[in-house]
Amino acid sequence: MGAEKHTFSTYAQPDIEFVRGEGVRLYDNRGNEYLDLTAGIAVNALGHANPELVAALTEQAGKLWHTSNLFPVQGQEKVARLLCEHTFADRVFFTNSGAEALECSIKTARRYHYNRGDTDRINILTFEGAFHGRTLATIAAGAQPKYLEGFGPKAPGFISLPFGDEDALNAAIDENTAAILIEPIQGEGGIREVPNQMLRDLRQLCDRHGILLIYDEVQTGIGRTGKLFAHEWAGENGEAAPDIMAVAKGLGGGFPVGACLARQEVADALTAGTHGTTFGGNPLAMAVAARVLEIVTADGFLEAVNQKGLLLKQMLAEIVDRYPRLVSEVRGKGLLLGLKAIVPNTDIIAAFREQKLLAVGAGDNVVRFAPPLTITPDELREAREKMIAALDGMAQAAPAT
Numbered sequence: 040m041g042a043e044k045h046t047f048s049t050y051a052q053p054d055i056e057f058v059r060g061e062g063v064r065l066y067d068n069r070g071n072e073y074l075d076l077t078a079g080i081a082v083n084a085l086g087h088a089n090p091e092l093v094a095a096l097t098e099q100a101g102k103l104w105h106t107s108n109l110f111p112v113q114g115q116e117k118v119a120r121l122l123c124e125h126t127f128a129d130r131v132f133f134t135n136s137g138a139e140a141l142e143c144s145i146k147t148a149r150r151y152h153y154n155r156g157d158t159d160r161i162n163i164l165t166f167e168g169a170f171h172g173r174t175l176a177t178i179a180a181g182a183q184p185k186y187l188e189g190f191g192p193k194a195p196g197f198i199s200l201p202f203g204d205e206d207a208l209n210a211a212i213d214e215n216t217a218a219i220l221i222e223p224i225q226g227e228g229g230i231r232e233v234p235n236q237m238l239r240d241l242r243q244l245c246d247r248h249g250i251l252l253i254y255d256e257v258q259t260g261i262g263r264t265g266k267l268f269a270h271e272w273a274g275e276n277g278e279a280a281p282d283i284m285a286v287a288k289g290l291g292g293g294f295p296v297g298a299c300l301a302r303q304e305v306a307d308a309l310t311a312g313t314h315g316t317t318f319g320g321n322p323l324a325m326a327v328a329a330r331v332l333e334i335v336t337a338d339g340f341l342e343a344v345n346q347k348g349l350l351l352k353q354m355l356a357e358i359v360d361r362y363p364r365l366v367s368e369v370r371g372k373g374l375l376l377g378l379k380a381i382v383p384n385t386d387i388i389a390a391f392r393e394q395k396l397l398a399v400g401a402g403d404n405v406v407r408f409a410p411p412l413t414i415t416p417d418e419l420r421e422a423r424e425k426m427i428a429a430l431d432g433m434a435q436a437a438p439a440t
């Protein structure tokens with residue numbers, strides 16, 4: 040009762056309690072209405088309380104919730120087929136989260152080499168600024184000191200390289216390199232895009248050295264950047280295709296679910312008994328994920344995401360022109376966009392929140408926007424008005440330099 044908390048203090052949260060959502064809007068317990076350009080960090084891809092997802096979930100909830108993977112789970116085959124039909128992949132392993140999808144990706148890559156007798160081939164090359172989750176292996180992969188400190192020895196076999204530095208990458212490759220792990224666009228790292236040419240180069244480099252290419256598309260996947268997966272921007276005929284890919288966030292539209300996708304030969308590395316999960320891919324998650332994929336891959340959906348992404352990007356570019364002392368640059372693709380801030384990004388996010396607009400911070404002092412992919416142009420224009428009201432207030436308060 041009262042003000043006493045019983046949850047861990049892991050999150051520094053504003054005192055707002057949301058009790059209801061509808062589309063791009065959230066409502067708190069005091070009756071305030073917010074425009075949500077965070078979508079639960081790129082998760083509510085189809086908006087809050089999407090009627091089609093509510094129907095898919097409630098229909099399944101009345102039938103069967105859970106059996107574990109002791110038995111084939113209804114829906115897994117359908118979702119896996121949809122994912123494979125639209126990607127490089129032949130096989131899918133379902134998880135509950137992004138970090139678990141990464142764990143599966145890392146284990147698959149190492150086991151693939153192990154099965155071929157390359158037992159020392161365990162090293163995963165990663166990039167500074169990366170974020171792959173909060174488990175012990177994924178904080179080692181992310182290599183951010185602030186996430187590693189105090190949690191014991193860093194898990195071995197992860198080598199972090201300067202972002203975008205192909206020379207450093209070439210120099211780091213040796214006979215113990217198992218895989219290269221990369222986000223096509225760093226999300227938490229500050230909406231930092233890997234150039235398309237580099238993704239194509241990575242594919243060739245991996246082929247040349249027998250290394251596996253792993254993409255972390257946990258944040259960038261499921262239509263977020265205007266393609267089903269962000270690496271498709273670097274070529275739709277496999278020029279930049281990975282061997283393994285981790286997916287989560289948008290996949291369940293708000294229902295927790297992740298997936299590790301792989302080519303047949305690579306997926307075959309994990310034989311019966313080598314990996315598993317109690318909850319992963321349960322019937323509720325599969326019912327929702329199937330619907331999400333059907334909607335996102337329907338004719339015209341991604342075209343609309345691209346059009347709205349261009350509109351938001353144009354609005355943000357105008358904001359950069361208008362407030363050169365507050366923000367300096369627009370980044371990103373589709374509906375995963377960032378404003379590089381000059382003042383602390385947290386000040387801008389707080390000022391937006393005063394205007395009942397929600398955005399989320401990212402590394403490199405960036406204000407990140409990841410609205411529901413279903414946001415309308417009118418709702419984007421409404422967001423623009425709120426941004427201008429917030430930034431006008433900040434520009435007036437800021438001392439002239």
Ligand SMILES: *Cc1c(COP(=O)(O)O)cnc(C)c1O
Nearest residue numbers: 136137138170171172226257258
């Ligand atoms: C969010 C995120 C993760 C971790 O996902 P969780 O579901 O929080 O475990 C991993 N990689 C990227 C790129 C992410 O954005």
